[in-house]
Amino acid sequence: MSLNDDATFWRNARQHLIRYGGTFEPMIVERAQGSFVYDADGRAILDFTSGQMSAVLGHCHPEIAAVIGEYAGRLDHLFSGMLSRPVVDLATRLASLTPDGLDRALLLSTGAESNEAAIRMAKLVTGKYEIVGFAQSWHGMTGAAASATYSAGRKGVGPASVGSFAIPAPFAYRPRFERNGTYDPLAELDYAFDLIDRQSSGSLAAFIAEPILSSGGIIELPPGYMAALKRKCEERGMLLILDEAQTGIGRTGAMFACQHDGVTPDILTLSKTLGAGLPLAAVVTSAQIEERAHELGYLFYTTHVSDPLPAAVGLRVLDVVQRDGLVARAHAMGDRLRRGLLDLMERFDCIGDVRGRGLLLGVEIVKDRRTKEPADGLGAQITRECMKLGLSMNIVQLPGMGGVFRIAPPLTVSEAEIDLGLSLLEQAIERAL
Known part of the structure; x- marks a missing residue:
């Protein structure tokens, strides 16, 4: 008999776990x-x-285990108004690695949380509220992040956030928009934004995108598309938020996937890979946007904002990725x-x-x-x-x-x-x- 067939274990699982999707x-x-x-x-x-x-360094990497042990015994969690060296050091390291101009970071726990914080910042700084995403996207299961998630989870929970819009992601294998028999993703983008403009109340705040839509079926934005998307945002006074939960920290053969295209987003969100399997996320943006958000009273307290232990883990993850x-x-x-x-x-x-x-x-x-x-x-x-x-x-x-x-x-x-x-x-x- 297999030890996996533990009747007590599975009975307790059936009786005491909330199922959250799939089997x-x-x-x-x-x-x-x-x-x-x-x-x-x-x-x-x-x-x-x-x-x-998430586990970009594999499971139970000895250096990550050592950092966890050290900080669990020395400096684990603080009041949100207190700072520690790992937090400031990780923010500084991220500023040195991300595209030029992304100089300030907010350290959180999950991808949904970081996208929530980014969307909130974009709305506050622009003074607008409409958020556009891809129809195959996944950005998380919290309020604004879930409203910008279109690949699953929209049924049965009431209306999404007011001002939520979607456009089709460019998909070369199953093209929807052809000119002269050839797929034209930039023409598709033009058409999509024409429809957005017709529906918008004039309050477009941001576009949130993954460089590769993972839960959407591994759909990679084609060359030139991200730059064109950034121009669409600039023309409308929108911010471009790039969600690099899965593509960040080397996964695609560049430290950040946006570097393949030479595009700097207004706000970059990181999670999964930054903690290499531990709960760590970041919102990274420019000094200009952060200063404006602060002036307007940006508020995003969470229980584990700026926690030292996960920040120390993130630093070691970056150390290993760069060193090795x-x-x-x-x-x-x-x-x-x-x-x-x-x-x-x-x-x-x-x-x-x-x-x-x-x-x-x-x-x-x-x-x-x-x-x-x-x-x-x-x-x-x-x-x-x-x-x-x-x-x-x-x-x-x-x-x-x-x-x-x-x-x-x-x-x-x-x-x-x-x-x-x-x-x-x-x-x-x-x-x-």
């Missing part, structure tokens, strides 16, 4: 190390999602992973597309590669077979597209682990077909 894997995870998690039987499972797309060359490693390992996925695409017609950048890649599963008809259920079956074989994969299933695997192993992943993951995925597809 739980039928196993008990007892520990994790590096690129693997281990169940109650001691079975090693290769984690190709870095936990919740993990940004370049994400690029190199991402190339190896992409080549392997493209090899699988040549073997299996159910793989319709391989996309993404660095170590944030997507694989779309279809019924017919020519028509791109979604393969209902096949992606989920492949996911189940992966888990049986010892590979943890996450699939996104949205209307109008096939199931999309989000593949995001730690930046510390080895070549052997990349190859193992590809081999297990190959076996899982063979079993599922």
Whole structure:
């Protein structure tokens, strides 16, 4: 009998946990190390999602564990009006790493929290209230962040924030807007903003975007699109908020994904990867915007704002990423992973597309590669077979597209682990077909 079949454990889980979306894997995870998690039987499972797309240094990195131990025993939590060296040092480090002009940071706990704070700041500074996002976006489950989230979770909870608008994300694999037979994402953007202008009451405050829409199916903004989006914002007196929860801290082969396009947002939000799996988030903006927000009475108290322990963790994460060359490693390992996925695409017609950048890649599963008809259920079956074989994969299933695997192993992943993951995925597809 498997130790995962602990009747008391599962009875307590059923009776005492609030379910928050999806289903739980039928196993008990007892520990994790590096690129693997281990169940109650001691079975090693290769984690190709870095936990919740967060553990960029792998699980239980010894230097992160040491920092946690040090600050848990020395300086863990403070009143919000008190400052500590880790907080000021992390803000200073972020100013040195982010694009020029992003000099001031607010340290929080979660991605939703950071997006909430950014949207609140944008509304206050502009004096306007309308927020535009992508129709495939995910920015969090709190009020304003949830109102700007369109990929899931909008039904049954009443109206979104007043002034919430969406436009389609540019999607080259399933283009909606063609000129002369060629997909034209910039013309699509022009048309989308024409519709926004017609609906707006004249109070457009900000556009919030992910450089790669992860929960939306790994949709990467094409070259030139982000710059065009920034111009649209500037023309309307809007701020551009970039949510780099999943793309930040080296994941895409640059420290921040916006650097690929040479675009500096007005506000940058970071979370998941900044804490490498620990609850740490940041809002980073310019001195000009921060000064104006302060003059207008910007208020965003939270229980764990400017906490020293997670700030110390964030500093060590950045130390390790820079010292160990993990940004370049994400690029190199991402190339190896992409080549392997493209090899699988040549073997299996159910793989319709391989996309993404660095170590944030997507694989779309279809019924017919020519028509791109979604393969209902096949992606989920492949996911189940992966888990049986010892590979943890996450699939996104949205209307109008096939199931999309989000593949995001730690930046510390080895070549052997990349190859193992590809081999297990190959076996899982063979079993599922």
